[in-house]
Each structure stands twice: as C-alpha cells, then as structure tokens.
Amino acid sequence: xxxxxxxxxxxxxxxxxxxxxxxxxxxxxxxxxxxxxxxxxxxxxxxxxxxxxxxxxxxxxxxxxxxxxxxxxxxxxxxxxxxxxxxxxxxxxxxxxxxxxxxxxxxxxxxxxxxxxxxxxxxxxxxxxxxxxxxxxxxxxxxxxxxxxxxxxxxxx
Amino acid sequence: xxxxxxxxxxxxxxxxxxxxxxxxxxxxxxxxxxxxxxxxxxxxxxxxxxxxxxxxxxxxxxxxxxxxxxxxxxxxxxxxxxxxxxxxxxxxx
Numbered sequence: 001x002x003x004x005x006x007x008x009x010x011x012x013x014x015x016x017x018x019x020x021x022x023x024x025x026x027x028x029x030x031x032x033x034x035x036x037x038x039x040x041x042x043x044x045x046x047x048x049x050x051x052x053x054x055x056x057x058x059x060x061x062x063x064x065x066x067x068x069x070x071x072x073x074x075x076x077x078x079x080x081x082x083x084x085x086x087x088x089x090x091x092x093x094x095x096x097x098x099x100x101x102x103x104x105x106x107x108x109x110x111x112x113x114x115x116x117x118x119x120x121x122x123x124x125x126x127x128x129x130x131x132x133x134x135x136x137x138x139x140x141x142x143x144x145x146x147x148x149x150x151x152x153x154x155x156x157x
Numbered sequence: 158x159x160x161x162x163x164x165x166x167x168x169x170x171x172x173x174x175x176x177x178x179x180x181x182x183x184x185x186x187x188x189x190x191x192x193x194x195x196x197x198x199x200x201x202x203x204x205x206x207x208x209x210x211x212x213x214x215x216x217x218x219x220x221x222x223x224x225x226x227x228x229x230x231x232x233x234x235x236x237x238x239x240x241x242x243x244x245x246x247x248x249x250x
Contacts (some may be wrong), residue, residue, distance in 0.1 A: 102198070102213040103211060103216070107202060
C-alpha cells in the first residue's frame with residue numbers, strides 16, 4: 001500500500017473474471033504520514049482506507065471483466081462493518097465477489113481479513129463509465145501490470 | 158402476488174423516499190418524481206434483483222440520446238413496467 005497515493009492493493013493473488021471472484025494482498029506499511037495524524041501515539045489504518053481497500057479489490061475485478069475498456073467508479077457503500085483496528089505492518093487479504101453485473105453498474109461483496117479473521121466487510125457499488133482520459137487509463141494499466149493483473153484481462157479481443 | 162407496477166412503485170418509494178401515493182403508472186421517473194441518475198441505478202439494481210433480469214439501461218439511454226425514442230418510452234413507469242414484463246418473459250426457463 002502507498003496510503004498517501006490511495007494505492008491499496010499490492011498484488012492480485014487470484015482472479016476469475018468469469019466466476020466473478022478476486023483475492024488480493026494488501027500490505028499495510030510500517031510507516032506513513034497518514035499514521036502521524038491517525039492517530040498521534042496510536043497509529044491505525046483509517047476505516048475509510050479499509051473501505052477503499054475493499055473498493056479497489058472489487059474494482060480490479062470489475063476492470064478484469066470489462067477488459068480495461070471502461071472503468072468502475074465507487075458510487076455506494078452499503079452495510080460497511082469495520083470490526084477491528086489494523087496496525088502498521090499488518091498484511092491484509094482482500095476478497096471480492098461480483099453479486100450483480102448490471103447495465104452500467106456493478107455490485108460486489110468484499111471482505112478484508114488478516115490471519116483468517118475478518119477485519120471488515122461491505123457491499124460496494126460502482127457506476128461503470130469510459131476512462132476520463134488516456135493518462136488515467138495508461139497509469140492504471142501500468143499499475144495493473146505491477147500487481148499481476150492477467151495480460152488477457154488488459155485488453156478486449 | 159403484487160403486479161409489476163406495484164413492485165416497481167414500492168422499490169421507488171423505498172429507495173428514493175418518495176411518498177407511495179405520488180407514484181402512478183403515468184409518473185415520469187425523472188421529470189415528475191425527480192429521480193437522479195444515481196438513485197436510478199439503485200432502483201435498477203433493486204428491479205434487476207426483484208425480477209431476475211438485467212435491464213439494458215445503457216442501450217435504452219443510447220436510443221434516447223440518438224433520438225430513436227423519447228424518454229417517456231423507458232422512464233414513464235407504465236412503459237417501464239411493460240419493458241420489465243418483456244424482459245422477465247424472455248428469461249430462459
């Protein structure tokens with residue numbers, strides 16, 4: 001993770017676009033400017049960033065199903081549960097399942113866990129639309145390759 | 158069993174916090190009920206789930222934008238319900 005860049009996913013561990021499932025690895029950094037304020041003397045991953053981690057885990061799944069032709073934008077978070085604190089240096093396992101593939105939108109159920117224990121969960125909804133410009137698409141493709149996004153999901157046939 | 162319109166109207170009332178009495182088959186979702194695009198996605202999700210369909214919203218929007226049909230075709234609730242019924246009838250057994 002690079003918290004100050006809002007880059008939450010370090011690696012795609014498993015991805016099955018047809019089945020609508022993904023697992024990710026998200027390494028909480030030992031240090032970050034975010035922890036200086038959150039909180040002084042008690043550094044913890046902000047809950048908002050746990051939600052962002054879940055949203056990005058699901059987002060990569062939606063991108064894979066779209067073969068990078070369009071991108072998902074977070075539009076709604078339902079039933080978010082943040083069950084415990086996450087400390088600097090912890091390793092989080094992300095998992096998301098597509099629960100609805102709508103026309104112009106997608107819905108996933110996401111969970112993040114550590115050592116098999118659920119840390120947070122939520123239903124995440126996205127609106128799906130065109131990439132705003134080539135810059136963002138190019139940057140996301142580079143990131144996709146860094147984290148192990150399958151080649152065959154990076155472009156439509 | 159509730160009619161298609163009753164199910165759709167209940168979804169809209171619940172999702173958008175609109176008084177149920179104000180929702181009629183003649184209501185235009187956007188012009189009369191003031192439903193915005195984000196709320197319409199939530200409604201679409203609920204309708205898709207309730208009827209086991211996938212409303213082709215993007216195709217419908219494109220048809221309106223291309224001038225092939227007016228917004229009334231898909232956004233007047235009575236018409237929307239007819240399209241929902243057609244999609245539900247076309248589902249594989």
